[in-house]
Amino acid sequence: SSELTQPPSLSVSPGQTASITCSGDRLGDKYACWYQQKPGQSPVLVIYQDNKRPSGIPERFSGSNSGNTATLTISGTQAMDEADYYCQAWDSSTVVFGGGTKLTVL
Amino acid sequence: EVQLLESGGGLVQPGGSLRLSCVASGFTFSSYVMNWVRQAPGKGLEWVSPISSSGGTTYYADSVKGRFTISRDNSKNTLYLQMNSLRAEDTAVYYCARKNTENAFDIWGQGTMVTVSS
Numbered sequence: 001s002s003e004l005t006q007p008p009s010l011s012v013s014p015g016q017t018a019s020i021t022c023s024g025d026r027l028g029d030k031y032a033c034w035y036q037q038k039p040g041q042s043p044v045l046v047i048y049q050d051n052k053r054p055s056g057i058p059e060r061f062s063g064s065n066s067g068n069t070a071t072l073t074i075s076g077t078q079a080m081d082e083a084d085y086y087c088q089a090w091d092s093s094t095v096v097f098g099g100g101t102k103l104t105v106l
Numbered sequence: 107e108v109q110l111l112e113s114g115g116g117l118v119q120p121g122g123s124l125r126l127s128c129v130a131s132g133f134t135f136s137s138y139v140m141n142w143v144r145q146a147p148g149k150g151l152e153w154v155s156p157i158s159s160s161g162g163t164t165y166y167a168d169s170v171k172g173r174f175t176i177s178r179d180n181s182k183n184t185l186y187l188q189m190n191s192l193r194a195e196d197t198a199v200y201y202c203a204r205k206n207t208e209n210a211f212d213i214w215g216q217g218t219m220v221t222v223s224s
Contacts, residue, residue, distance in 0.1 A: 045212050048208050048212070054212060088211070090209055100150040
């Protein structure tokens with residue numbers, strides 16, 4: 001099965017834009033999802049089908065996917081956005097998760 | 107309210123067995139593919155096993171194939187994971203998760219901790 005690669009960590013200042021990447025072979029040919037997980041909590045879906053936001057997810061969360069890279073963008077990052085973020089895609093009817101990126105807002 | 111509630115985790119010795127349950131509420135359980143996803147301490151998410159809405163089709167990650175069995179009882183709105191021949195590397199929080207029509211895991215339970223240790 002394919003692998004999805006994410007940077008282990010990313011730091012951003014409050015109010016700035018955070019861009020978290022997820023790389024995989026021909027990832028742009030598949031749909032990517034993104035999940036947010038805060039310490040001690042369950043994952044929450046924040047982006048599906050590359051760029052769609054579930055109800056209740058703030059507009060500052062957006063996504064894109066092209067070539068070999070999917071990107072989660074958080075505009076105007078807030079302290080409450082500090083969390084682990086995981087990308088996910090389907091590969092031949094199996095699920096693949098990225099290793100996760102720890103986003104620090106400081 | 108749409109909700110998933112897992113139970114059944116605990117401490118078990120290597121080679122032992124556990125059965126996890128996940129009770130769904132607030133949606134038509136029998137219409138959805140359900141999944142088990144686990145997360146080892148300090149690690150990322152690992153997809154373990156899905157089951158079709160009817161229960162007729164299942165799949166297992168290589169890491170649990172032959173040891174774990176997923177099942178569901180749509181009359182009880184409940185998903186199960188029977189775990190046998192447990193190993194230390196199975197230690198994790200186990201989440202049940204609903205797959206929606208857009209192939210995303212849109213609802214997650216709170217998780218249940220499984221610790222395999224002597």
